[in-house]
Amino acid sequence: MAEPVLSLDSQHRQTAEDAASCIKKSADDADSRHENMAEETAHIIDPAAERALCRKFDFRLLPILAIMYLFNALDKGNLGNAQTAGLSKDLNFAPGQYNLILTAATRNFSGIFALRFFLGAVESAFFPLVIFYLTTFYRRSELARRLAIFYAASNIANAFSGLLAFGVFQIKSHLVDHPWRWLFIIEGSLTVLFSIFVFFNLPKSAAEATFLNEDEKALAYHRIHVDSSSIVNESFNLKESLQVFKRPSTYGFLLIEIALGVPLQSVSLFLPQIVQRIVKDTVRVNLYTVAPNITGAVSLLILAFSSDLLRIRFPFICLGFALTFTGFIIYAAISDPEHQIQLAYYATFMMTWGTSAPSVLLSTWYNNNVAHEGQRLALTSVGVPLANLMGLVASNVFREQDKPKYEPALITTASFGGFGFLVAACLGLYMAFDNRRRNRRQGVKLSARDVPTSRLRDGPKVDDFRWFL
Structure with a gap:
């Protein structure tokens, strides 16, 4: 009988050892998983190295992109400046035809409409592709201020456009029949020349950046893998990319783009006409657009830097819409601007102030919430042109018969600003609520910064997904 007892004790000891081994293995596996998560954390591991890398990107990418956008904005702003100098009258436009074209050899409406069509076709992809391009170099919390620096070139261009127009309109030359033609000739030539420089000096990606060494390229890859994209430099797949339009949040973002488009295009295209109600002299009108555009660029930078610092987007977007609504309502309510100048x-x-910041922060907001590079590109490529398309609304509410007050246009634009405020606030509050719900369900306290984007290819379907507010 002794042998079975001994055998039983031996079996118990073996079972206990096996159990202990399993427990230890499970603990080791858990530690390994935690170590792997630590390696993929979205938090910054080496601040000094990342700051140095960002400085290289800032000095090599942003100046080129900003100058490109400056020329892009100048080309569009030329129409407004030329209009104040008599373009419609000189080309015998019928009432309302100027609004449809919102450029130096044209002699009639048909010619300038055709050129404006081709200009719009080639420039429509520029801003959305730049947004996507920068998401492949910067972390999510670094993106807004970089986009703001880039986008501020538009405001500066609008201001510079007024100064340039003021100078060009002083040119007295027999080479052209109207002074405004020089505006298109000078700025168009500069744009073409700079594009040649850009082709040879802008890298396609961090992996192909000649100004980075191998360690810096590895760090650049890691940063984007954990805090921007699920797969870095992924080949574009149209079918997968279109899956982003199955997400309800996508349509919230697109509604905000629609709301943004009308005030944004109204200011961009019609600020000289709006200012004409205050200043009657044609030449001084362009000068009076300088200060608002400069301060618009400053407010954009302040709000974008603050948004990156606090890692939150929607309250600043709402603030921008509130400023837009207030500014247009005040201007519409003034009955005699000469006595309330x-x-x-x-x-x-x-x-x-109100139209500059939401454009940048909105694009940053939805790019921050889409880890799939193709889906990010698809959404941006629809969202930004959708806002530009709303220029059709702006163009057709600023009617010739309503000048100089343009009351219907001002009220319409203010309404879109108010609508944008409501949609952005509702979407942002839903995201905050959903983040808390996910935390309660998992018994954790996570935010967007705690979850590597390498695990978020499927977006909100992933349990660990947290909205970047």
């Missing part, structure tokens, strides 16, 4: 002029400042 300071208030009227201040309202034009609020218009530029």
Whole structure:
């Protein structure tokens, strides 16, 4: 009988050892998983190395992109400046035809409409592709201020456009029949020349950047893998990319783009006409657009830097829409701007403050919430042109018969600003609520910064997904 007892004790000891081994293996596996997660954390591991890398990107990418956008904005802003100098009258436009084209050899409406069509076709992809391009170099919390620096070139261009137009309109030459033609000739030539420089000096990706060494390229890859993209430099797949339009949040973002488009295009295209209500002299009108555009660029930078610092987007977007709504309502409510010129002029400042920031922060917001590179590109390629398309609304509410007050246009634009505020606020509050719900369900306290984007290819379907607010 002794042998079975001994055998039983031996079996118990073996079972206990096996159990202990399994427990230890499970603990080791858990530690291994935690170590792997630590290696993939979205948090910054080496701040000094990342700052140095970002400085290289900043000095090599942003100046080129900003100058490109400056020329892009100048080319569009030329029409507004030329209009104040008599373009419609010189080309015998019928009432309302100027609004449809919103460029130096044209002699009639048909010619300038055709050129404007081709200009719009080639420039429509520029801004969305730049947004996507920068998401392949910068972390999510670094993106807004870089886009703001890039986008501020548009505001500066609008201001510079007024100064340039002021100078060009002084040219007296027999080579052209109207001074505004010089505007298109000079700025168009500069754009073409700079594009040649860009072709040879802008890298396609961090992996192909000649100004980075191998360690820096590895760090650049790691940063994007954990805090921007699920797969870095993934080949574009149209079918997969279109899956982003199955997400309800996508349509919230697109509604905000629609709401943004009308005030954004109204200020971009019609600020000189709005200012004409305050200043009657054609030449001084362009000068009076300078200060609002400059302060618009400053407000954009302040809000974008603050948004990156706090890692939150939607409250600043809402603030921009609130400023837009207020500025247009004030201007529409003034019955006699000549006796309230300071208030009227201040309202034009609020218009530029309010339209600048939401454009950058909105694009950053939805790019921050889409880890799939193809889906990010698809959404941006639809969202940004959708806002530009709303220029059709802006163009057709600023009617010739409503000048100089343009009351229907101002009220319409303000309404879109108010609508944008409501949609952005609702979407942002839903995201905050959903983040808390996910935390309660998992018994954790995570935010977007705690989850590597390498695990978020399927977006909100992933349990660990957290909205970047």
